[in-house]
Amino acid sequence: MKFKLLSTLALAAVAAVQCAPKNDIIADNVKNAAVQLKSLVEASEAGDTVRIPSTFKNGEIEYVPTDDWVSGFFPGTLWYMYELTGDEYWADHARKHTEILDSIQYLTWHHDVGFMIYDSYGNGLRLKHIDGYKDVIVNTAKSLSTRFRPKAGVLQSWNTDRGWQAERGWKCPVIIDNMMNLELLFKATEFSGDSTYAKIAISHADKTMENHYRPDYSTYHVVDYDDETGAVRGRYTAQGYADESAWARGQAWSIYGFTMAYRFTSDKKYLERAENVAGYLFSNPNMPEDLVPYWDFDCPDIPNTYRDASSAAIIASALYELNWHTGKAEYKEKADKIIESLSSPAYRAAQGTNGGFILMHSVGSLPHGSSIDVPLNYADYYFLEALIRKGNIEKGIAPVTK
Numbered sequence: 331m332k333f334k335l336l337s338t339l340a341l342a343a344v345a346a347v348q349c350a351p352k353n354d355i356i357a358d359n360v361k362n363a364a365v366q367l368k369s370l371v372e373a374s375e376a377g378d379t380v381r382i383p384s385t386f387k388n389g390e391i392e393y394v395p396t397d398d399w400v401s402g403f404f405p406g407t408l409w410y411m412y413e414l415t416g417d418e419y420w421a422d423h424a425r426k427h428t429e430i431l432d433s434i435q436y437l438t439w440h441h442d443v444g445f446m447i448y449d450s451y452g453n454g455l456r457l458k459h460i461d462g463y464k465d466v467i468v469n470t471a472k473s474l475s476t477r478f479r480p481k482a483g484v485l486q487s488w489n490t491d492r493g494w495q496a497e498r499g500w501k502c503p504v505i506i507d508n509m510m511n512l513e514l515l516f517k518a519t520e521f522s523g524d525s526t527y528a529k530i531a532i533s534h535a536d537k538t539m540e541n542h543y544r545p546d547y548s549t550y551h552v553v554d555y556d557d558e559t560g561a562v563r564g565r566y567t568a569q570g571y572a573d574e575s576a577w578a579r580g581q582a583w584s585i586y587g588f589t590m591a592y593r594f595t596s597d598k599k600y601l602e603r604a605e606n607v608a609g610y611l612f613s614n615p616n617m618p619e620d621l622v623p624y625w626d627f628d629c630p631d632i633p634n635t636y637r638d639a640s641s642a643a644i645i646a647s648a649l650y651e652l653n654w655h656t657g658k659a660e661y662k663e664k665a666d667k668i669i670e671s672l673s674s675p676a677y678r679a680a681q682g683t684n685g686g687f688i689l690m691h692s693v694g695s696l697p698h699g700s701s702i703d704v705p706l707n708y709a710d711y712y713f714l715e716a717l718i719r720k721g722n723i724e725k726g727i728a729p730v731t732k
């Protein structure tokens with residue numbers, strides 16, 4: 331009897347040791363993130379303004395205005411720290427950084443308001459049920475819906491009358507990234523009871539499935555539509571190596587976007603598309619062993635070119651959700667591998683460095699010479715999101731609440 335008890339205890343001890351690294355990777359990352367992000371909070375709140383940190387270059391933190399597409403990620407990162415720690419410090423600062431985005435609910439000149447408002451107000455609402463946040467989300471959905479082009483059945487991503495987009499001759503460019511804005515539309519229908527937003531989201535997802543993909547399930551970055559006839563005018567890249575190449579972050583938005591569309595619709599074709607994208611990613615000979623992609627899967631300079639940690643973090647987060655919907659262990663195994671890689675000194679900055687950002691080595695837009703091999707606030711956002719999803723799955727609960 332005594333022997334049996336001792337051997338049971340010994341087995342339990344062995345099991346605990348075997349489990350330890352798995353569980354500790356989340357705790358260790360949260361501890362590290364707390365140190366890094368506190369310094370970033372302090373820097374961004376120095377003086378009497380609240381600024382939005384986006385990256386760190388040449389020894390300086392760069393800040394963006396509220397209408398920049400990345401403005402929601404830092405508040406979202408702080409909300410995730412609150413979710414991971416329960417420490418009100420993070421909620422207080424998250425709220426401060428969220429509410430400076432108030433005017434974005436009326437922004438109509440680009441499509442990224444889903445990222446901007448859902449990652450900030452959406453997370454704040456989910457975690458703290460703050461009065462008025464639902465209205466901001468519904469107003470934002472209204473603004474985003476002004477970009478719906480009924481003949482083409484899509485939301486127009488970019489305007490064509492300004493910046494470098496004006497030089498491309500496009501009429502109604504839609505980028506794969508736009509799938510990410512659908513989450514806000516689905517939630518707005520839930521909050522308002524107005525089905526218009528979800529219908530737009532479904533139409534956009536269906537058209538994207540139809541027109542953005544190659545036979546191998548890699549995605550184009552840009553599809554230009556004729557908004558008067560609905561016809562596809564051409565397929566291009568903006569941030570990738572070439573029109574026919576597979577820009578890494580585009581593939582990341584693609585797997586995340588269709589997994590999320592399945593969450594809201596239970597439509598199996600979206601899940602199947604996400605699985606097909608996973609198939610493309612993990613059978614790609616240019617996917618490195620550590621599963622942190624090069625910035626473009628078809629860059630001819632591989633392996634002598636940049637990795638993009640942001641793509642890896644987005645893919646990991648999507649894979650945890652895909653694992654939950656499909657029950658396929660391989661997706662969690664791949665996501666865990668990515669998290670392990672990103673948590674290593676190869677990608678995770680030493681404390682007190684990197685301007686307070688967590689991850690190094692992301693690429694914003696190489697063709698535009700912008701933000702190459704630097705930290706990016708969205709890499710950190712999706713990294714923390716992936717850790718939350720991992721932790722939830724390991725507790726046997728849904729990685730993401732609808």
Ligand code: GLY
Nearest residue numbers: 399507569579694
């Ligand atoms: N949505 C812009 C980007 O992924 O760089």
